[in-house]
Amino acid sequence: MTILPALTAHIRAAGTPAGTPTAPATLADRPDATVLRLGDTVVKAHAPGTDPARLTRRLETAAALPGVLLPPLTTTAEELHDRLITSWPYGTPVDPHTPAAPWAAVATLLALLHRSTPHPALPPMRGPAKAARAVTRLRAAVYAHPHPAARPVLHAWAALPAWARAEAPMPGPALLCHGDLHLGQLVRHPAPDGPWRLIDVDDLGLGVPAWDLARPAAWYACGLLPPDDWTRFLTAYQEGNGPAVPATGDPWPALDVPARALTVQTAALAITKALAADRPLDEIEQAVVDACARMPAG
Structure with a gap:
């Protein structure tokens, strides 16, 4: 099983809120990152070989600076198919067609x-x-x-x-x-x-x-x-x-x-x-x- 179907099963296992699609949307699928969204939750499979201790420090930093960085849902990364997985709230990205970029x-x-x-x-x-x-x-x-x-x-x-x-x-x-x-x-x-x-x-x-x-x-x-x-x-x-x-x-x-x-x-x-x-x-x-x-x- 590749990381995309495994990550799909992972995010579905967390539960599907009422009124949200049952199929997660793929936001990114690259060798260095796969990102899925289901409702208000986003899960990310980080690059192969990501250092778990360093990723934890980075997650803790984001959690400590919620006024600057989007805080993770948890500061503990999970392991899935030899990849580290993190969970995040969904945020609306910049519209690439907006006339005035922020x-x-x-x-x-x-x-x-x-x-x-x-x-x-x-x-x-x-x-x-x-x-x-x-x-x-x-x-x-x-x-x-x-x-x-x-x-x-x-x-x-x-x-x-x-x-x-x-x-x-x-x-x-x-x-x-x-x-x-x-x-x-x-x-x-x-x-x-x-x-x-x-x-x-x-x-x-x-x-x-x-x-x-x-x-x-x-x-x-x-x-x-x-x-x-x-x-x-x-x-x-x-x-x-x-x-x-x-x-x-x-x-x-x-x-x-x-x-x-x-x-x-x-x-x-x-x-x-x-x-x-x-x-x-x-x-x-x-x-x-x-x-x-x-x-x-x-």
């Missing part, structure tokens, strides 16, 4: 997160490790099928400092970080009209808080995020006394390395997916690769 809301939550006291045994946040994994996948893909876009991406990766490539400890002071911030990590709870909360604790940990600002910063630098949205995001973070960037003045000395790392990660994943689908890069993917080509050589 950039200010996510920035305010980030500032609160970064100023929160972390769990004493919390592991490092996994942002650099995820970027390194994307580059490893790219190298494997282009070894079998060379692609001209890979060269500037790998050159840009090599020019990053060792900590941003997960080859050295992150510089301090280490603060509480989300580790994989994007608008897909934001939900309203209680659904559908409650306050915004951050979700997905898999990469939560101690590290460089600027990493959490790096994806919107990279999109802005690549021309993929409108200036007004970037200004709204950055201003809300600064007004929330977020420690990742100065309250006034130029934020880019703090954001430069993380933003370059996230640009490389995005480009690496784009090339890998394009090769797997045997298709050319689309316009957005090419823009990210072009941004890597413009990065300093070191």
